[in-house]
Structures are given as C-alpha cells and as structure tokens.
Amino acid sequence: MTEKDRMTEERIFDAATEVFVDKGMDGARMQDIADHAGINKALLHYYYRTKDRLFNAVFENIAGKIFSKFAPVLDENLTIEEKIRFFFNEHISFLQRNPRLPLFILNEINRNPSRIRKLIRNIDVGKLWMTLAEQHREELKRYNITEESIPQLMTTIASISVFPFAARGIIQGIFDRMGISFDKYLEERKEYAAEFVIKALKKSA
Amino acid sequence: MTEKDRMTEERIFDAATEVFVDKGMDGARMQDIADHAGINKALLHYYYRTKDRLFNAVFENIAGKIFSKFAPVLDENLTIEEKIRFFFNEHISFLQRNPRLPLFILNEINRNPSRIRKLIRNIDVGKLWMTLAEQHREELKRYNITEESIPQLMTTIASISVFPFAARGIIQGIFDRMGISFDKYLEERKEYAAEFVIKALKKSA
DNA sequence: GTCTATAGAAGGATAGAC
C-alpha cells in the first residue's frame, strides 16, 4: 500500500499548497485543506503532525521552485541583452502560470524573516553576481552598469517582473474599468520590460 | 467627556492600525489591539462593534492616505522629467516612513478584491492619464511614450518604487549577507529610479 | 464609558475503533 500512501500524502500536499497560497498561513484552515484533499482532518495530522509542519513543507517546496528559476537563465551562454530578454520571457511566463506565488512568498517571508536565511543559503547571490561580472567584463563597458549600481539594477529588474503579479488585484481593478485586458498586458510586458531595461542601460555613445 | 471619548477611540484606532498592518486581518488579535491601546477588549466592541468593522475603518484610512499621495504630484506644473524625479522622491520618501503599508494593502486587496472598486471610484485613473497627456502633448513627442504603452509605463514606475518595500524581507536578507545597507540603498534609489526611467523613455535622436 | 466575567463558536490536535 506504499503507492496508495504516497498518493494520499501527495493529495494532501497539493490541497495544502492550494489553500495556503490562497489564504496564507493565518487564514488557512485544516478543515479546508482536508476538504480539498477529499479526506478527513485527522489524516492531515497523521501525515504532517501539525499545521506548522505542513505549512513549512509547502513553503519550502514553492520557494525552492521559484528561486531555482533564476540561476539557469543567468548561466546560459548569451550576451547581456539576450539574457535580459530571456529572463523577462521566462520569468513572466512562469508567473503567468503561477500568478499567486509572489504575494504568498513576500507575505510569509515578511511575517517570518528567518525563513529567508535558509533560502539564501542555497543560492549564493554574491558569487552569482561575480560570475556574471566575469562573463561580461568586456561587454559591460558598453553599459551604464557599475559595481555599486548592481543592487539597484537587480532589484529593478525583479520589480518590473514580479510587481504586476503581487499587485494584480489593484492593477486588474483599474484595467477592468478602462477596458484593458490584463492577460494581453502581461503578454506584452515580456518584450516591453526587456526593451525598457536595455534602453535604460545602454550608453548613449 | 466627548474629548476623552475621542481620545480613547483614537487610541484604539492607532493601536488597531499598528496591529493590523503588522499581522494582517487574519493574524491580528483583538486582545493584542486592546493591549496596544492600553484598554480592555470589551471597549473595542463598544466603539467598533466587530473586528471586521474595525479593520475596515483602518483599511480605508490607510488606502485613502496612499492613493491621495499620487494625484498631487502629477498636478504640479512641471516637465515630464521633473515629474518623474519628483514622484520617485516623494513616493519613496513616504514609503520610507511607512515601509509596511505596501504589503498590507496588496494583501488585503488580493484577499478581498471588491475593496478595490471603492478605492478606484475616488480616483478616476482614466481621466488622470488624459489630463497628463493633454498637459504634455508637445513634450511627449520627444519620448518613447505611446497611448498603448501607458499601462506598461505606469505599472513599471509603480513597480520600481513600491516593490523594494513589499519585498523588503528578501532584499534585506540578501543585502545583509553582502554587507549592503538597505537604508542607503533606498536613499540612492530615489535618484537611480528617476534617471533609469528617464533614460529608458528618451528618444535617442 | 470602562471594567470583569463568561458565553459561544471555531479551530488545532488527539484517542480509539476499524
């Protein structure tokens, strides 16, 4: 019956992911998760003992998925401009498929900042930046990118990609009123964002 | 005793703001709010009847404050570039004083999208954009701003300003590890953001 | 208007049968 166990555990996990992402840790109810999984509340505790453990399992799985999306894109053998285009394409596409993840992650990290340390351990951002700098030493001279501005640049890129999803409620509310399609906006954003950033970085020469 | 009443009500309101912003609607506890206000739990209900009503009062006050910050900046008699600089300066400064508001608002709007409609009614975004377009009809020709790209541009500007605060937990976690000061980063961001956007918009000509 | 005491509901967790 190991196969069946795994299936139940997985069903619970998926249901928990659904509910936690939707309601957050505080708003989620064990009964709700049980209902989604089509099983009894007691079974949740059999597999995961406490709500806290269940939440942590879900959180770490999601966080891992998100952050592992970053590194590969930057490893590719591409020019800076290609990397920027590639990143926005991949990242926004991923978020289109998982639009509620950003707000969930931002929230729960904010509510429990110690979580972040564990995550960062997996990705050495400092080394990542160094590697990037090495790869493009010559190329970089043609752009307005200095050592000190890298934090500004990196967070700006992340902002442009992630924020529309975190603020979806507000943005969609405004767009609806103006007859603008949010889906179309997201589709167009992949290219707009890339060109916007590239234009901002290029030296006028 | 009307003066004393007002004071108590205000103390409750301030305490509620503090706790709700920190913990969110679901995570907040009436007992916690009462403690912060230095009064008894029963008094909360005397003044606001339910947790829900208290929360709504707090939410609408905060949302009003935030959105009313936008319009005046855009009304000023300034060039486009000056407006961009002015906006980032004012907006980031406001968020420096209220760093936890963005995540609170994003969250609660997401959890209850109907809230947004009431807010938008106060600010007719469509008209705002039109007014802006009128004001700068001639000036606009020197920039890469088209009618269709305005949603992209507006959300990009908002992203760059707001996201660092919404993602403060993550960003600060990374910065700490790299010996970067988050406060200094924010201070520098006011200028960096403005120049970044202006550069992206200017026609190479 | 403010307090103490408590009702009443909800939610996390466990015991115990199958």
Place this chain on the structure above:
DNA sequence: GTCTATCCTTCTATAGAC
C-alpha cells in the same frame, strides 16, 4: 491508513456591575 468522536485552547463577542 483512515475514520468518528471529542478534547482543549483560543478567540470573538456579549452581559452586567460600577
């Protein structure tokens, strides 16, 4: 492994004295 029944804590909300 899965279920029913139930315990126990927590939390919102109210009753009633002052």
